[in-house]
């Protein structure tokens with residue numbers, strides 16, 4: 554039974570829960586996963602929240618319904634656990650935008666600089682990094698570095714240039730920023746915000762800082778063209794916090810991967826959430842399906858394990874990330 558039909562979803566979900574119990578496995582799902590996978594998970598959350606769950610679980614196995622770098626991070630934080638991903642092909646175009654060799658070359662050009670890498674990177678890149686961060690704590694991590702190492706510290710920030718621009722704007726300091734981007738978020742353009750804004754006057758904007766529209770919206774806010782009051786630059790976890798505090802009847806335009814609409818609508822059923830761009834779907838996130846999750850638990854495939862020497866060097870920057878909120 555590998556095909557997913559509307560009819561077999563409940564039966565598959567029951568099978569998944571039973572297998573998870575039998576394997577003593579915890580199922581972690583990112584906010585961009587398909588609804589039927591989110592609904593069967595033990596924890597649904599953003600990259601930082603899921604890393605924290607992976608670090609603290611006492612389950613024997615972690616099944617990561619997300620993309621490969623997330624499963625690698627879980628394995629680095631919990632090296633004695635079996636970490637599984639239902640589809641090994643679930644990669645990330647942003648993580649692929651910088652290699653360990655490229656980072657080593659960049660570091661050689663800036664000796665003494667502190668390296669901050671978004672968690673969307675390979676384990677090899679993390680092994681060359683001083684601090685990892687996620688979208689929910691990138692500003693806090695960079696502020697921490699300026700406090701610890703001095704305000705003139707040279708920082709190499711990567712690989713997401715939109716998140717880098719957002720951090721520079723919030724801290725008021727320039728960094729060296731790698732020019733990578735997530736094709737899904739970069740595809741959400743200023744025109745999408747203008748069109749949805751015109752169709753829904755008065756709606757709030759929830760904007761993920763990886764978006765291609767984030768820099769221009771910050772500029773509009775600075776120029777007074779967009780009311781700063783309704784604009785919220787948020788990680789996916791921050792968007793959920795917004796939903797939990799929303800008032801019935803509120804409307805919010807959501808600029809991120811469209812999978813996010815499911816947890817938002819569940820958290821605030823009386824709030825209207827509208828996608829800034831309906832086409833913003835991550836094909837890697839959507840590779841994880843209920844039948845593949847079931848197979849993964851049943852057959853204990855596909856294991857993600859990071860070589861010990863790489864994991865040993867990548868652990869410190871990840872632990873720093875997990876510790877800073």
Ligand code: 13P
Pocket residue numbers: 584598599600601673687688689735763787788789790
């Ligand atoms: P967060 O869940 O940390 O906001 O990350 C978004 C993302 O694009 C993950 O790939």
Ligand code: SF4
Pocket residue numbers: 620644645646647648673735736737738810835836837838
């Ligand atoms: Fe990577 Fe973008 Fe997909 Fe997130 S949405 S997993 S950053 S490709």
